[in-house]
Amino acid sequence: MPEHICPYGLKARYLLRSQGYKVDDHWLRTREETDAFKASHKVATTPQTFIDDQRIGTYDDLRRFFSKRVADPDVPSYRPVITVFICALLMAFAALIATPRSTPIQQALEWFIAFSMCILALLKLQDVESFSTMFLNYDLLARRWVPYAYIYPFAEFLAGVLMISGRLSIVSIPLALFIGGVGAISVIKAVYVDHRELKCACVGGASNVPLGFVSLTENLMMVAMSIWMTLRHVL
Structure with missing residues (x-):
């Protein structure tokens, strides 16, 4: 969008395509569309990924779906x-x-x-x-x-x-x-x-x-x- 780029949306789309999926990318172009989408699906954030009409969730949820590591910001690390x-x-x-x-x-x-x-x-x-x-x-x-x-x-x-x-x-x-x-x-x-x-x-x-x-x-x-x-x- 002119005033906003969703980095997690780009990451999710790339991850899906890299796993061989065909992506139907639905953009939320206004605040009203975004709020309506969140209310409809009872979610707090976007993007949200759906596979075969089943909601997978956020980008981190998508990584978990593909058994990929998700960093925990609360876990200490050297x-x-x-x-x-x-x-x-x-x-x-x-x-x-x-x-x-x-x-x-x-x-x-x-x-x-x-x-x-x-x-x-x-x-x-x-x-x-x-x-x-x-x-x-x-x-x-x-x-x-x-x-x-x-x-x-x-x-x-x-x-x-x-x-x-x-x-x-x-x-x-x-x-x-x-x-x-x-x-x-x-x-x-x-x-x-x-x-x-x-x-x-x-x-x-x-x-x-x-x-x-x-x-x-x-x-x-x-x-x-x-x-x-x-x-x-x-x-």
Whole structure:
């Protein structure tokens, strides 16, 4: 329609055709038509799919009809964090391929951690307010000094960018060590000592990632990176 496109309608039509069905697509072109349709079939939303005059239901119902997975937004998932780590790893090796052959392989590992920090910080920075609210549930320092919840994503991004550039290590190393160390201690206390079931703010305040091992990994990577870079400069 001129003022509205129904993405779920397009998805439902494509799914039906991909399963070999011939689709008779009935468009609801006005609000009056839509309201009348909903009232007639006693449904709360459109589109609605009918197969052989039997109502299947919404797009999600149609996916279930074809035994396809339907994501549950209320079920916790580590997928967002794992996706970040996989993308950062691929970016690191892509950067390694683009550099001279004399570049050591450990450089890819350093970039992987630094890229991960930047991507995770970017996700937090999309909505700092939401991130800070979720972060305050478990971070020990933020609970004592609320502004730290707002500073954290900027500090993580700064440390990651400096580590990628290889410059100002005197700033990036202690910064990553500090925020990673505090974060690791906070997660350990909340999850493994207090046994609290919380959501992690690692990919932003709107995520449904459980606070746990993967969340701890983000902080331990920053600590490990800081120690590694310190040893490399000393030795």
